[in-house]
Amino acid sequence: MSKKRKPLPQGLVEVEIEGLTHEGRGLAHFDGKALFIDNALAGERVRFRYTRLQRRFDEGVAVEILRASPERVAPRCPHFGICGGCSLQHQDPAAQIRTKQETLADVFTRIGKVSPENWLAPLVAGHWGYRRKARLGVKHVIKKGRTLVGFRERGTPYLADLSGCAVLHPAVGERLAVLAEAVGQLSIRDQVPQIEMAVGEAPCVLVFRVMAPPTDTDLAVLQRLGEDHDYHIYLQEGGVDTIRPMPGHQLDLHYDLPRHGVRLEFLPTDFTQVNLELNRLMVDQALDLLDPQPDERVLDLFCGLGNFSLPLARRCADVVGVEADAGLVSRAAANARRNGIDNVRFETADLYGDLAAEPWLRGYYHKALLDPPRSGALEMLDWLPRLGVQRICYVSCYPSTLARDADRLVNGLGYRMVQAGVMDMFPHTAHVESMAIFARSEE
Template sequence: MSKKRKPLPEQPIEVEIESLTHDGRGLAHLEGKAVFVDGALPGERVQARYTRLQRHYDEAAVVAIERPSPERVAPRCPHFGVCGGCRLQHLAAPAQVRVKQEILQEVLARIGKVTPETWLAPLSGEPWGYRRKARLGVRYVPKKGRVLVGFRERRSAFVTDLTRCDILHPAVGERIPAIAAALQDLSIRERLPQIEIAIGDGPAVLVFRVLDPPSADDLARLAALGEETGLHIYLQEGGIETIRPLPGQAIALHYSLPHHQVRIAFEPSDFTQVNLQLNRAMVDQALGLLDAQPDERVLDLFCGLGNFTLPLARQAGAVLGLEGDAGLVARARRNAEHHHLANVRFEVADLYGEGALSPWLEGRFDKALLDPPRSGALAVLEWLPRLGVQRLVYVSCYPATLARDADRLVNDLGYRLVAAGAMDMFPHTDHLEAMALFERAEGR
């Protein structure tokens, strides 16, 4: 028999907010118990109402601010607080960057038991209109009599009723009502659950996921949406292999890294960084830290389309990019051929399996770059000293696994954590990316 939930107290509590948690909530303590408060900022005194009671902590939401933080700002978006697309619009953009650097410091010390010799200045850029990759939910709501298009509501499966989105690239963010109106009259409006957005240097692609085949009238309405807005319309009826443009809507997606004379072509379903401005700064910083020389061999793990590999090939003597997705590897090879880069090779490799790097043990690598997913790179770390890697740049999209892997590199494998810093790839969200530089200790 399931336990009955304890009823929530009706009276608000008054608490002092001590810090910001990794998911963007204010942390307070009441009678020794942690309370996570939605909508609160460090240094504030707030009234909050409980939303959930747990054994070791409670959750609450702000109902009144008794003493606001000097870094509190009015959220730009009218949907803030409901939409799950971002959580930090009430905190000034420079403060968001500072807080993310502080969270990285805390996570590296607590989980990794490491402190860098030098802190890199955080990377940040334009905080609005930056997002070029996203997934929007679509839902026809009979009670409203219309289709909603937007991010999911915070802690809910419902779709936010967006009128615009200021973190999305304006090509899409300013056209959400037009997109929703075009879907309103489709025969399959209840069988179209999501839209994938993909934008490079040029126009935007919208990939509509459809669970039933669209009618001829549906296709005509979607084509008209593309013609009226300049958006390029694609359909996806099954897996990613079914993605196809409507007639006349195909476009060759690409983005450039101008400091390295590199242009990277990609497909709508491929992983690319959501923030092109930050990606360019990130590549510049990573290559500067790695400092590859013409007589050196460099290993790029989790290389994807070659976002770092291709620029590295402009500097190093030879570069090997390894990636688990065969489709990405095929497109990375085409990107290398397009640039006539004969000193770079891409191969498919399971970077999570036993003996992940054993096929390449016959070679030596002077330096390496790792850009793993959230799960980190633990399975390949032990191979790095065996391959002779003396300098390593680690690009992370999840600080907890970076910290875990830093612990292994520094405390077990003989590397020093030379430098680390946060990257604000997703302004106004609690998402934190980071970069770290490791060097092999002398005599190891």
């Protein structure tokens, strides 16, 4: 028999906000218990209402700001606080990135027991309309008599009722209502659970997930949607291998890294960084800090499509890129050929598995670049000194695993953390991307 959930306290409670959590919520205490409060900033005094009771902490949302932080700004989006896509639009962007740097410093101290010798200036780009990749939920809501397209409500499984989105690329962010209207006209509107968007340098691709075959009339609706708004429409009837463009809608998606003379082509569902402007700054900084020399060999782990491998190959003697996804490896090699780069090779390998038999681990590398997923790169770290790696650029999308891995590199393997800093890949969210440079003590 399930335990009954305690009823929420009624009325508003007044508290002082002591700081921000790593998820971007205000931290307070009341009646000896920690509180995590949405729409609150450090130093503020607020009245909040409870939204959830937990054993070790409670949750709430600030509904009255009695004393505002100087960092508080008016959110641009009218849906802020309801939509779960953003959590920090009420904080000035400059303060957001400072908060992220503080988060990184905190986990370095607590988890990694390390600190960089020098802090890098934060990398920042545009704060609005930056997101070029997203998976949007779709739901026809009978009670509303229409279809919704967008992100889920904060803290609930329901889709938010959005008229637009200020962080999505304008090709989609300004046309959510257009997409919703088009889906609402389909006979299979109840069988379209999501739309995936992908924008490179060229027009936008929309991948419609369809759980039932569209009729000829449905295809005509999608054809008009594409023609009217310069969309290239793809359909997905099953797994990613079933994704196909509608007739005449094929598009070779690509993005450019102009400083390095590189163009990378990708498929709509391939992993690419969502923020193209910031990605360019990130690649530039990584190469400047890693400083590959014309006679050096570089190992690029978790290389994906070659986002770092191909620019590296422009500046050094030889690059080996390693990635678990065979499809990405194939497309990385094709990107190298299209760019006329012949001093890079790509290998498929599970970088969390047994690598003892891998031939690329029998070579010598002067430097290495690591760009792992949230799980980090701990399983690979002990190989690096054995391979002769003197300098490492570690690009991270999750500060806790970067801190854990920094502990191993510095306190276990004898590297120094020379530099570290954050990158604002996802403005208005609590997501922290960062970069750290490690060097052998004798460097």
